[in-house]
Amino acid sequence: MAGSTRLPRYAYLGPAGTFTEAALRQIAGPDEAQYLPMVDVVSSLEAVRSGRADFAVVPIENSVEGGVTATLDTLATGQPLVLLREVLVPVTFVLAGRAGTELADVTRVSTHPHAWAQCRRWFNANLPAAMHVPATSTAAAAALLAETPPDHDPGFDAVLVAPLSAELYALEVLADHVADNETAVTRFVVVGLPGELPAPTGSDKTSLVVHLPSNEAGALLEMLEQFAARGVNLSRIESRPLGDLLGRYSFSIDAEGHLAEERVAEALIGLHRVCPHVRFLGSYPRADGAATNASPGTADADFEGARRWVESLRAGSTPT
Amino acid sequence: MAGSTRLPRYAYLGPAGTFTEAALRQIAGPDEAQYLPMVDVVSSLEAVRSGRADFAVVPIENSVEGGVTATLDTLATGQPLVLLREVLVPVTFVLAGRAGTELADVTRVSTHPHAWAQCRRWFNANLPAAMHVPATSTAAAAALLAETPPDHDPGFDAVLVAPLSAELYALEVLADHVADNETAVTRFVVVGLPGELPAPTGSDKTSLVVHLPSNEAGALLEMLEQFAARGVNLSRIESRPLGDLLGRYSFSIDAEGHLAEERVAEALIGLHRVCPHVRFLGSYPRADGAATNASPGTADADFEGARRWVESLRAGSTPT
């Protein structure tokens, strides 16, 4: 890299071959970005906070397992970070081993616990004797297998990994399409420091963390009412314990629309007034490109017209 | 009154001695204003629209009979008028007749139908044989009795009127404290053309007419939600048929607070967006002087703080 241009630096859960790397490749090819593999999600996000990376690519939600706790919790507190983009990566595993391994001989399978969770039923049906050997990432398991001398036991017989890993580490695929759910997909987000918001596209999401004023059902209804009163639909809502007491919750929310839109801004103004804590995690384009649902009376022009009307009333005219 | 100053002209339901005149006297004494007696509420309000009067004083709600239909309906359509002030007048009747009339001889009682309605039980208990002879106002009945020559039958034996009427028309009081409900009170309002709003006092009302998007229970819930989401309490809500079809309604609403307050302005912005028709009928001081109920997070400062927060988010900073 010559001259004044520096390639953007992306922190991600490494090593090479993880699903996260597959997500990163959708965003910026290896020749368009510096890849900074990290040991975990928290380290990836902290790299952005500390300035060692410009962006982090991290998983935030899995269609089978739900929200990724480490990501949600790291974003929810500490120095502010914002989401800038999302990408979807289908979750397909292969079971891979050293050359010569027979599927029937596999009893110890190393992989990340989330991967194991997503294939439990497959193993019950196909390899009921298989036991799980936890690894810090699917690719780490593949790397360890590839690096262990052939005459040493790495502690397991096979790895459950992304197809890319098997390829990168030259492992033999013992079974492919290993998954309990063929349509499983993981959502990854690009995270950066706060700055100019991505421009609204008409197909956007706004992510938030909201604490409730109390732990009553009524408080949740009241919070949802702030969205409903402005016609803002939610595409995701997940409770997370606040960690101080059992029964107190924070809500991780994806609302349809962009902060630049009036109805989203108004909903946030309402939340800020009635909730003890609201953290804005960004407005960014949806990966699926679906247009935002907007009920009648909730377009920007409706808000502007209504505001002009109230202004004229305040000024003493009664235009009705 | 010398020189260029003209006393303000007040239209009201006459003739002299009506409850409406009693209300008017609370607002402006006979030496501070020109009193313009009118034949009915509609004429009083039209006098303001046509410029013949500066203000009208009209009854808007009775604690026993409810909203005054003619007032509510005339305000709800046609050239805009606004409420500027309210006053409360206790409803106490006397039964009065010509000198020499015996209470036991009274069988025909002339009065306005609303007055009759408010004393039905008293008559059932005390003068069960009495029949109602309708009049256009309580004072009109008194005036007719006073003006009828002693040897002519005015068509009734006694009148049910305000104490002031009996005094003004020199009638003999046959029974006082005639009322089914000793605490009954009528609310009158001063109505004028739109102009500068009365200053907020911390004890204000905002009156509105709102049409619903449909006749479903859900539509009413949605409308109320616009108030609830901003913590605005309602002190009165009355349905009125729209007149085009059975089952379609308009709502006459008094909300606590002043349009100059953010939470009221925001609620109106919301209503304007989601309801097919909203008419603002003014923000004005409450007669009872009770302070507005305001739940936490709904002060002007809360709205301003929340708006600044959203503005800063839009500008790319994340202050939380």
Added chain:
Amino acid sequence: MAGSTRLPRYAYLGPAGTFTEAALRQIAGPDEAQYLPMVDVVSSLEAVRSGRADFAVVPIENSVEGGVTATLDTLATGQPLVLLREVLVPVTFVLAGRAGTELADVTRVSTHPHAWAQCRRWFNANLPAAMHVPATSTAAAAALLAETPPDHDPGFDAVLVAPLSAELYALEVLADHVADNETAVTRFVVVGLPGELPAPTGSDKTSLVVHLPSNEAGALLEMLEQFAARGVNLSRIESRPLGDLLGRYSFSIDAEGHLAEERVAEALIGLHRVCPHVRFLGSYPRADGAATNASPGTADADFEGARRWVESLRAGSTPT
């Protein structure tokens, strides 16, 4: 009429020729019933309470003027009465006078205040000099005109009445189709003592009077929620002051459906628990024959299935 059979006795607002009589004729012809004309709505209803009549036919709602206060209030308190049926009568007036009266000469018009209110705009446009002379019913005005000797002044020049009245009292029609609203209609109800409910037809209404626990917007929302949680739609909701204090209201409600239906019964159970007062005013067929709107999951079978499910859970099985 021979033997043991007695014709049912119907009390109604007389005299002959009122709109109420027109409603009664839709229900039972003069040879099928005894007609008992009464001086007002309250007397009609009291005749049922005292046993002098089997039924009363009274107006309950007008598409222009709204709920009929005297009817609603008399039903809301005192000895229980129930609605058994409803009929709709179009509101069309004629202006009628003695033979030889010229329309242009009419300046004094006698009629019931509600009739006057519904033709105000017509008079403003066609007879702007006309003044209102109140009568206790439209037919009473017609009767008085017919009974006054030709050389006496009844106090007015013409009457505003139902076409039937002009015919019955042999008056000359000076103008017909007198109305501000050509589609106006009045809803009448047949009222009786509580007893076996009319059978459900699939097109029914249930009428109620409900007091709110407090005068806050939240209380109204909570009350509406009891209907919404069972998918019961409201076809009419009107507030009426409780009469003790300004700002406290009772609600007069027509809900879609019949008490024999589970979702209506459940909504009433909920109201009875959370509201300080609920009065049931009957379940009866709708005049318009429209089928009840029922959202998914609110049929009787859904309630029965859900209840059996909960019973089985309580018994220790978990059928899911």
Added chain:
Amino acid sequence: MAGSTRLPRYAYLGPAGTFTEAALRQIAGPDEAQYLPMVDVVSSLEAVRSGRADFAVVPIENSVEGGVTATLDTLATGQPLVLLREVLVPVTFVLAGRAGTELADVTRVSTHPHAWAQCRRWFNANLPAAMHVPATSTAAAAALLAETPPDHDPGFDAVLVAPLSAELYALEVLADHVADNETAVTRFVVVGLPGELPAPTGSDKTSLVVHLPSNEAGALLEMLEQFAARGVNLSRIESRPLGDLLGRYSFSIDAEGHLAEERVAEALIGLHRVCPHVRFLGSYPRADGAATNASPGTADADFEGARRWVESLRAGSTPT
């Protein structure tokens, strides 16, 4: 064990020394029950389904990490199981190693990922160089360390475990009170086959799994309304993806109260009607002994009174 009595068999996440065993000891001492250690939560629950165990003790919620996914998901589908009791276990860790290990030398720490997650900040502050070596349970890490010959490297330097584990496996405590949150607590539940429900105590919980009819905010509001309309408060609500599509959710709910109580039964009847799927997971005493919050009008007597009232209305009497 002689004679006809067999000690109840409890499956739990082993090996000896886990937090789950600490929970089990609160429920039944080693001489009152057969302890059946299992490799994971799913196996523990399946042991009850298959009849190999009478009960399972499994973690269901952690005050820091939230719901335990494997437990919630296994309970949510498959053969029905119910919760019978809950117990709380404070989460306190020790860092332990072989005799002679120095805290400063520790760079590789083996433990269960959840334990690691709950001590991340402690390690950042005290042993920033420490890396995580995943284990299937905290106790498994301790056992492996204890069983590895002194001259072999188990692959890590220390274990992060419950105090009980360090004691059981005779390890040296290098640091105690290791935790990011001193008040952290894990909630465990006793799970069995459906049968007679535990008797209501006035301090009970009812656990449910509820699917929403659609993924809109309105659907969530509607579901919460079924609780609110009966005054049932929620002590926990967590969304879980349905696994078929991103954005579709199931809700895991703890409601206050017992199915034997009317308001809870009614809420379930409502949910069963309007939600595509509801699974009852039991009514059982709360560990904290707090009395159920019950708003006015929601006692069993209120429901019974309201039901009798509706029954009498249906029978034709009007008791109001």
